[in-house]
Every structure is written in structure tokens, then in C-alpha cells.
Amino acid sequence: MATKAKPVAGASELAASVGLTDDDLIGMYRIIATARAVDERMWVLNRAGRIPFVISGQGHEGAQAAIAWPLEKRKDWIAPFYRSIATCLTFGMQARDILTAQYAKAIDLSSGGRQMPGHYGNVANNLVSLSSPVATQMLHAVGIALAAKLRKTGQVALTTMGEGSSNQGDVHEGLNFAAIHKLPFILCIENNGYAISVPVSKQLALPDVAARASGYGIPGVIVDGADVLGCYRAAKEAVDRARRGDGPTLIEAKVIRLTAHSSDDQQTKYRSAEELADLQRQDPLPRFRKELKDAGVLTDALEAQIAADVKADIDAATEYAEGAADPDPRNAMKWVFAEDWPGETPPTWGFGGGHGLEGHEGDHSAAEDAV
Amino acid sequence: MALKTFIEAVRETLAEEMRRDEAVIVLGEDVGLKGGVFLATDGLYGEFGDDRVIDTPLSESLIVGASIGAAMNGLRPVAEIQFADFIHPAFNQLVSEAARMRYRSNNGFGVPMTVRAPYGGGVHGALYHSQSVEAFFAHVPGLKIVIPSTPYDAAGLLRSSIRDDDPVLFFEHKKMYRSVRGDVPAGDYVVPLGKAAITHPGTQITVIAYGLMAHYALEAADVVAEEGISVEVVDLRTLRPLDKETVLSSVRKTGKCLIVYEDNRFLGYGAELSAIIAEEAFDYLDGPVSRIAGPDVPGVPYNHVLEDWFMVNPEKIADGIRKLAAY
Numbered sequence: 001m002a003t004k005a006k007p008v009a010g011a012s013e014l015a016a017s018v019g020l021t022d023d024d025l026i027g028m029y030r031i032i033a034t035a036r037a038v039d040e041r042m043w044v045l046n047r048a049g050r051i052p053f054v055i056s057g058q059g060h061e062g063a064q065a066a067i068a069w070p071l072e073k074r075k076d077w078i079a080p081f082y083r084s085i086a087t088c089l090t091f092g093m094q095a096r097d098i099l100t101a102q103y104a105k106a107i108d109l110s111s112g113g114r115q116m117p118g119h120y121g122n123v124a125n126n127l128v129s130l131s132s133p134v135a136t137q138m139l140h141a142v143g144i145a146l147a148a149k150l151r152k153t154g155q156v157a158l159t160t161m162g163e164g165s166s167n168q169g170d171v172h173e174g175l176n177f178a179a180i181h182k183l184p185f186i187l188c189i190e191n192n193g194y195a196i197s198v199p200v201s202k203q204l205a206l207p208d209v210a211a212r213a214s215g216y217g218i219p220g221v222i223v224d225g226a227d228v229l230g231c232y233r234a235a236k237e238a239v240d241r242a243r244r245g246d247g248p249t250l251i252e253a254k255v256i257r258l259t260a261h262s263s264d265d266q267q268t269k270y271r272s273a274e275e276l277a278d279l280q281r282q283d284p285l286p287r288f289r290k291e292l293k294d295a296g297v298l299t300d301a302l303e304a305q306i307a308a309d310v311k312a313d314i315d316a317a318t319e320y321a322e323g324a325a326d327p328d329p330r331n332a333m334k335w336v337f338a339e340d341w342p343g344e345t346p347p348t349w350g351f352g353g354g355h356g357l358e359g360h361e362g363d364h365s366a367a368e369d370a371v
Numbered sequence: 372m373a374l375k376t377f378i379e380a381v382r383e384t385l386a387e388e389m390r391r392d393e394a395v396i397v398l399g400e401d402v403g404l405k406g407g408v409f410l411a412t413d414g415l416y417g418e419f420g421d422d423r424v425i426d427t428p429l430s431e432s433l434i435v436g437a438s439i440g441a442a443m444n445g446l447r448p449v450a451e452i453q454f455a456d457f458i459h460p461a462f463n464q465l466v467s468e469a470a471r472m473r474y475r476s477n478n479g480f481g482v483p484m485t486v487r488a489p490y491g492g493g494v495h496g497a498l499y500h501s502q503s504v505e506a507f508f509a510h511v512p513g514l515k516i517v518i519p520s521t522p523y524d525a526a527g528l529l530r531s532s533i534r535d536d537d538p539v540l541f542f543e544h545k546k547m548y549r550s551v552r553g554d555v556p557a558g559d560y561v562v563p564l565g566k567a568a569i570t571h572p573g574t575q576i577t578v579i580a581y582g583l584m585a586h587y588a589l590e591a592a593d594v595v596a597e598e599g600i601s602v603e604v605v606d607l608r609t610l611r612p613l614d615k616e617t618v619l620s621s622v623r624k625t626g627k628c629l630i631v632y633e634d635n636r637f638l639g640y641g642a643e644l645s646a647i648i649a650e651e652a653f654d655y656l657d658g659p660v661s662r663i664a665g666p667d668v669p670g671v672p673y674n675h676v677l678e679d680w681f682m683v684n685p686e687k688i689a690d691g692i693r694k695l696a697a698y
Contacts, residue, residue, distance in 0.1 A: 077444065079440075108477075110476070110479075111475050111476060111477050111479075112477030114474065114475055114477060115475050119475070121476065121479070121480075122476070122479055123476070123479040123480055128440075128443065128480070129472060129475055129476035129479060129480050131467050131468060131471065131475065132467075133463055133467045136436065136463060136464060136467060136468050138436070139432065139433055139435075139436020139437050139439065139440060139464065140436060140437075140439050140440035140443065140468070141440060142433070142436070142437050142440060143436065143437035143438060143439055143440020143441040143442070143443070143444070143448075144440040144441065144443060144444040145440075146437055146440070146441050146446075147440070147441040147443075147444035147445050147446045148444060150396065150422050150423070150441075150446065151444075151445055151446070153444075153445075155444070157440075157444075169432060169460075170432055170433070170436060170463075170464075173428070173430035173432050173433035173436075174433060174436070174437070176428055176430065176433075177427065177428060177430065177433050177437065180428070334478070335473050335474050335477060335478040336473070336474055336512050336513050337473065337513070337515070337536075337537045337612075338473065338478075338481055338536040338537055341565065341612040344512070344612065
């Protein structure tokens with residue numbers, strides 16, 4: 001599975017070993033560092049009472065950036081899940097797009113403030129909008145891959161989800177169909193060992209989700225989610241295979257969940273102090289940093305520069321999101337369909353904010369009676 | 372104009388749309404070589420090949436979910452659910468995904484997908500080959516629900532559905548497939564979504580129906596006409612978006628309304644119609660908004676005596692009209 005080393009201009013030995021340049025590795029590091037920092041900022045804002053809800057990708061970022069990396073932006077597709085911050089950043093979203101979603105502002109690229117934070121996606125970056133019922137995006141990615149094959153676009157579709165989601169029936173239906181038709185499709189399972197509080201031992205009879213791949217006649221690959229370049233190699237091979245028309249691959253990245261499931265979860269109820277302390281040792285961010293430094297790709301000065309850039313970026317994004325306008329209720333009935341339908345009845349209280357009596361444009365009678 | 376059966380209208384329209392637009396594909400169970408269990412897709416496999424006419428595994432959630440994805444990446448899938456009774460495994464994909472995609476992405480993504488499914492009883496189909504499922508889906512903003520009653524409307528509405536940029540559920544009463552014939556003009560006409568038709572003008576009672584019941588309502592209207600009762604029949608054709616204007620103007624004219632549907636009575640589609648009429652035409656009503664609908668049992672029983680008991684028919688509708696007329 002190792003990619004054959006070949007000399008690449010601007011490539012250290014480490015970069016060359018995976019067929020990338022040093023700029024690629026630094027780019028990957030920058031995304032992982034940005035994803036971590038924006039995630040930490042989200043928790044700070046939540047604890048400060050600025051945003052109501054956080055769902056986190058901390059611990060997943062190395063695998064996410066590396067596995068999205070070999071896909072081609074604005075050509076290939078990703079159907080992400082709610083921990084996919086680094087995935088979305090790799091595929092073209094910015095820290096500002098994550099934070100405007102956290103604040104649910106009108107300018108939020110993913111949903112205009114309609115969805116909970118964590119439901120990232122936007123059409124310009126070929127990132128599929130997601131819902132909260134888990135694993136439904138599986139079938140959307142399979143359908144995207146089907147269209148890619150029929151239309152001969154050369155696109156690859158990747159979807160990513162947790163091992164908890166892997167137990168949904170849609171995963172079975174989708175893998176089966178993708179395998180039958182040799183679709184250009186990749187399923188990435190980010191196995192962090194927990195479905196909220198339920199450990200993997202109560203989710204699967206076998207330790208590995210990847211073992212299921214053989215039942216569909218496709219490769220199932222297990223990678224250490226803290227080994228960023230190992231994740232990249234597995235993903236590159238899966239993308240090449242999909243692009244060649246050889247069909248889907250299941251990649252299982254063993255990752256860690258560094259935070260509680262969400263800001264509404266108290267994980268000490270089901271995870272021991274020892275387990276939580278040990279997580280730091282498996283954190284992909286310091287490990288990748290050390291790997292890059294050992295290889296001479298990342299210097300102390302560059303590390304400090306990136307840290308300063310990331311902080312400035314996130315400070316600016318926070319300020320921008322905090323100051324951005326809320327969505328206007330006047331638009332709240334838009335986009336049920338592509339066009340307006342006179343048959344859809346607006347509420348009796350119109351479209352005002354707050355008490356609902358200002359600026360309404362619907363049926364006036366009830367509101368006027370209330371006055 | 373050619374006289375065609377209902378299913379011929381569906382089949383030929385599918386073929387014409389596939390010829391017109393290569394983004395249109397058909398997928399479902401047995402839709403390929405066999406041409407569908409009712410033969411609604413017969414011949415498409417031979418003409419368009421297995422790329423565009425896809426026999427799927429028995430995976431209804433996949434049929435709909437993959438259609439959603441394919442629709443987001445440039446295709447216009449027409450999915451067939453073999454019987455409406457089997458659509459429930461795809462409920463999540465229809466309700467959580469297809470219906471909400473445009474709204475939740477703030478118009479970023481749309482799902483131009485049509486899901487066809489045969490529905491309805493009276494064909495010895497028992498509990499799981501007879502269901503009417505429209506009320507489940509008509510409840511959900513973001514889905515369009517179409518139920519044609521004539522070959523003309525089936526062709527025109529199917530064209531509109533396939534060309535629409537949002538998800539459409541297109542329910543075909545299976546008893547009508549070969550029993551209903553009608554004129555279908557050649558050429559590329561459409562019947563717009565969201566427009567009801569007055570199929571029998573009258574003055575004293577409005578009867579609102581759709582699908583097979585729209586035919587039974589016409590039969591009942593003829594029966595009571597001989598007794599001096601003038602009935603106006605409104606064939607809804609599209610359940611959502613609802614053509615409120617046609618419904619309300621008819622009821623405001625006649626002052627009485629009977630709603631006919633084959634689905635279970637409780638919280639069926641007629642319940643919402645009744646509420647709308649009560650709210651928006653109350654001052655015009657000379658009698659209670661009434662319903663003739665399927666009994667509230669969990670399915671159409673198999674035995675023919677029980678099935679006949681379950682099914683709404685022209686006689687039962689005529690009785691409902693007489694009671695309301697006498698009010």
C-alpha cells in the first residue's frame with residue numbers, strides 16, 4: 001500500500017515518501033492546527049455563554065485533513081458529518097465559515113443560521129449539507145458517485161462518519177450498491193470508540209468496522225488516525241482506485257475523541273480519569289508537529305508563525321461572526337421550494353422578531369386582534 | 372388524440388422524458404429487463420440500457436437516498452418504489468433529507484427527484500399491497516405530492532414532476548393502471564403542479580377527491596343527479612401544494628362540501644382539507660364539512676367480503692352526498 005517514493009521538487013525525504021511536497025505537509029499541518037484552534041475557541045465561546053452548542057472534532061483532525069487531502073477541491077465531493085471541521089477546512093471552507101455557523105448568523109455558508117452548529121456543508125465547495133439523523137449522508141455520497149459514473153465526470157465521492165453511525169442500515173444498503181456498481185466512492189469511518197456514551201464493545205461484536213468490507217467484496221483498510229501520513233497514503237490509494245473505476249474502499253481511521261460528545265454531555269460519567277489523561281498521548285496534532293520537525297519540514301520559527309496566523313485568523317473570524325446580522329424572519333419561509341408557493345400559509349403572527357408584531361406581512365387579523 | 376390506458380401514459384411519458392433529457396434515469400426494483408411489476412417501465416431497459424434503467428437491490432432507503440445524491444450531482448432520477456406500502460424504509464430519506472435539503476442549506480442544494488409509487492386497494496392486495504400513504508408525506512413541507520386520476524393528467528403531471536427542481540412524490544392508483552383509459556394528445560404538454568381541476572360542474576355540493584376516488588366521485592355525481600342533486604367534483608391532482616383557490620371558490624359557491632379519500636379517515640388528507648375549509652369558508656357553509664373515507668383499521672383486509680367492506684365506492688359516496696344534501 002505504500003506509495004512508491006519518487007523525487008519531487010521542494011520535497012523532503014518525508015514528503016517524498018508519500019509523493020507530496022513540503023508545502024503540502026505544511027498546508028496539512030496548518031489545517032489541523034486551525035481546526036484545533038477554532039474548535040477550542042468554540043468551547044470558550046460556549047462556556048462564556050456566547051453560543052449555545054458545540055460539537056467537536058478534537059482528536060479527529062489529523063485523519064480528517066489527511067483523508068480529504070487527495071481529493072480534488074470543487075471537483076470531487078464530500079458528504080461530511082458533524083465532527084468534520086478539518087475535513088471542511090481542507091475542502092475549502094474557512095475558519096470564518098465555521099464560526100458564522102456557530103453563531104448561526106445570516107451569512108452562515110452552510111445554512112444561513114437555520115441548522116445547529118456542526119451541520120456544515122455548501123454547494124460551492126461540493127460539501128453536502130447534512131442532517132442530524134446519522135448515516136443518511138452515506139446514500140447521498142453513493143448517489144453522487146452513481147451520477148459521476150453515469151455522467152463520466154471523473155469525480156470521486158467520499159463520506160465520513162463515526163463508528164456509531166456505521167451501524168445504521170443506510171451504510172449497509174449504500175456499501176452493497178456501491179460495490180455492485182464499482183462506484184467511485186469512499187467510506188471513511190472515524191472510529192473514536194464511542195457513540196456518545198456507548199463504547200465500541202457494545203456497538204460491534206468485532207473490534208474493527210473495516211472487517212465488514214469483505215462482506216461487500218471491497219477493501220477495508222485500518223489506519224492509525226494519529227498517523228497523518230498513514231491516513232493520507234490510505235486515502236490516496238482509495239482515491240486512485242475509485243478514479244480507475246475499480247470501485248469503493250472502506251477506510252477505518254482509529255481516532256480519539258478528546259472532548260465530550262458535545263457541550264451538553266458530561267463524559268466523566270462514562271470515561272475514567274486515566275482514560276482521559278491517556279488521550280493526550282495519542283493526540284494527532286503534537287505527533288504530526290514532531291514528525292514534521294524531525295524531518296526538518298517545520299522549524300520553530302515557522303511553527304510560531306503558523307500559530308500566530310491561526311490565532312489572528314480565528315480572532316478576526318470570531319469578531320466577524322459576533323458582529324454579523326441574524327437571519328431575518330421575513331426570509332424564514334423561503335426555500336421550502338425553489339419558488340414561492342401561495343398555498344403555503346404564513347403564521348398568524350407574521351414575520352416580526354421578538355414578540356412577533358413588528359414587520360409582519362401575512363394575515364394581519366390575528367395580530368391586530370392581539371394589539 | 373390517442374386513447375391510452377393510465378399505465379401506457381406513464382410508460383410513454385417516462386420514455387419521452389428520457390429521450391428529451393439524458394439526465395433522466397429510472398431506478399427501482401425490477402424496473403429493468405422485467406419492466407416493473409406493473410410494467411410501468413417496460414421497454415425502457417431495451418431503449419436506454421442498464422446505465423439509465425437501474426435494477427436496484429431490495430433497498431428502498433438506498434433507492435431514495437441515492438436518488439437524492441444523484442440529483443445533487445446533475446441527474447434527474449425517477450425512482451420507483453414497487454408498492455407504496457414499501458416506502459416506509461425510505462421515510463427518513465424522504466422526510467429528513469429530500470424534504471429539508473433546500474431549506475436547511477438556505478437554497479444551496481435542491482433535489483430534483485421524482486419518486487413514483489403505486490398505491491391503493493381494491494385489487495386483492497391486502498394489508499401490504501393496498502396502502503394509501505399520501506397523508507404521511509403531505510404533512511411535510513418540502514415535498515410535493517401528486518396523485519393523477521386520468522391518463523391525460525398522468526402524462527402532463529409526470530412531465531411537470533420530472534422537470535421540477537424539488538422532490539415530487541407521484542402516487543399512481545394501481546387499480547387504474549389498466550381500468551382507466553383516456554385521450555392523451557401527442558406532444559410535449561404539461562399539467563402544472565398545484566392546480567386542481569373541476570371535472571364535473573355543479574351548484575349544490577362540492578365533492579373533493581383525488582386518484583381513484585375522483586372517478587368514483589364522478590360516478591356518484593351522475594347517480595345523484597338523477598335525484599336532482601347537483602354536485603361539483605373537484606379533482607385535486609396535486610395534494611401539496613394545495614390549490615386552495617379552486618377548493619375554496621367551489622365551496623363558497625355550493626355551501627356544502629364532502630371530502631372523499633381511500634386512506635384511513637383519522638388524520639387523513641381530508642382532515643386538513645376540512646380544517647382549511649372550516650377556517651377559510653365558514654361563513655359560506657350550509658352544512659358540516661363531511662368525509663367519506665377508509666375505515667380506521669390497520670390495513671385493507673384480503674378476503675373479498677372484507678375488502679369490499681373497506682373500500683370506498685360510488686354507492687358509499689352517493690349516500691354521503693344524499694345525507695349532506697338533506698342537511
